[in-house]
Amino acid sequence: MRALPVGDDALLVEVASGEEARALHTELLRRRGEGSLSVREIVPAARTVLLDGLADPARLASELTTAVVPPAPPRAREVVELPVRYDGPDLADVAAHWGVTPREVARIHADTEFSVAFCGFAPGFGYLTGLPPRYDVPRRATPRTAVPAGAVALAGPYTGVYPRSSPGGWQLIGTTDSVLWDHTRVPAALLSPGTRVRFVPVGNS
């Protein structure tokens, strides 16, 4: 674990794997919950956790380099089920990358349990991990200027669902009617770091 200073009041803590990032994130949330860590933002990502708004980042950095982070507890949280139609325009391209039929893409994807590694890009957009590395796919060479809300998409090791229409370069494999983000709802985000997710095929797909 390496704690890199970021500006005057933030730390970027680097770990070796997504699983370690999850464990560190869990531990930092626990410390904040019990009042021993005062911080404005805790932002987990692929291999890092950012702590922003720290009173004494240097002290925390030296403490963290020797800290023993307990492994993250088993995922106890409820599974969020997202109904999906595997009807995306890039389904055939993804099938070609994987070396399977489009129907197989849908089966493999729907048989996978995902979890939200981190959020970003847009409010309510979760980077979901769970597919084995052999199913990594590249981004599209040319991003689309408008990806519709509810598009279920793949890029690199991640699956994501576009919370609202936006430009995007991910491979679109399906569509969900679930509302990923609604600021009038509590919580506004359906998915947050750590949430377990399953895609449930509906319709003729």
Place this chain on the structure above:
Amino acid sequence: MTDRALGVVRAGALTTVQDLGRPGHAHLGVPRSGALDGPAAALVNRLVGNAPEAAVLETTLNGCALRPRSAVTVAVGGAPCRVTVDGRPVAWGAPLRVPAGALLDVGAAVSGVRSYVAVSGGIAVEPVLGSRSTDLLSGLGPPPLTDGTVLPLGRATRLHARVDVAPQPAPPAELVLRVTPGPRDDWFTPAAVRAFTSRAYRVSPASNRIGLRTEGPALERAVTRELPSEGVVLGAVQVPPDGRPVVFLADHPTTGGYPVVAVVRAADLPAAAQAVPGTPVRFVAVRRR
């Protein structure tokens, strides 16, 4: 609608509602947002007797024109500009009374980019996650003003302004941004890191509330592999594939996949918000506090 309202006669190039923003939600992908020139927004709020968290208007380059439906106290600050009420010149940077139905015109910025308009009671649009700020990256908060928009106003407090006029910093002729290195300075060649803090840059016209883009020497990467997305802070200097540093401002994305070479001191960001395209920029390395 009640007469506690403000009609928008001329929205200007880009006028948004801004307050202190919505920090604390970065882990959900929600930018902090809020007034780019925070001290200017705070000052105009004080001038009209508003609380610091009251929402104000932030204009961009060419001001806006407003018609309150009831008499209000208004103050205009930030980028200096000509201010008129029904065509008569009135004071910039001081509280002024605008009668019901009168036309307040906030003119084009004489220098700087963003003027701030505080109205007694504050702009009272519905808050989203505790803030009324327009977030141009993710579309949270009220949309930018358009001609004909009617904005609700809050109830004016009985607080009297504690200042009549207040000095405000002039927009910068040269933007000097103090930076602390990292967290990814080691992803660049030593020559690039030297160039970053010794060569001249200019503010690019492509700058916006998301980032201050610069033109100048491209920074060459020493590490060319892809950086896994990681959290980024306000003031982070991110270097996209074209090598030109971008200083992240209030509407910046909460995670990013390009390396951050350095972070600008928060105290220097209000000046960045007022630097017009073409302004010379110098990044000066300072020790971490």
